[in-house]
Amino acid sequence: MNAMVLAAGFGTRMKPLTDHLPKALLPIHGKPLIEMILNQLQSQGFDKIAVNAxxxxxxxxTF
Incomplete structure (x- = not known):
């Protein structure tokens, strides 16, 4: 299955946290948010995942 992760926003409502880091890479419980999302998609059987950044x-x- 295919999936697309939408990670292109500026994260303006999360400033100053997003001044130097996109919201997709903000840590949640010590892991980048996007890592948690990708792991969840893979565990559900998605094998082709595109990230819109x-x-x-x-x-x-780079991540």
Whole structure:
């Protein structure tokens, strides 16, 4: 199955936390939010996952 994670927003309502880090990489219980989302999708059988990124996209790509 295919999935798309929408992670392109600026996270303006979460400033100053998102000044230097996209909200997808903000830690929740010590792990980046996107890691938790990707793990959950994989555990549900999604094998092709695309991430739509814009704000600090390079940091998401590096992750």
């Amino acid at each position: 814009h704000y600090h996209a390079g940091k998401i790509k």
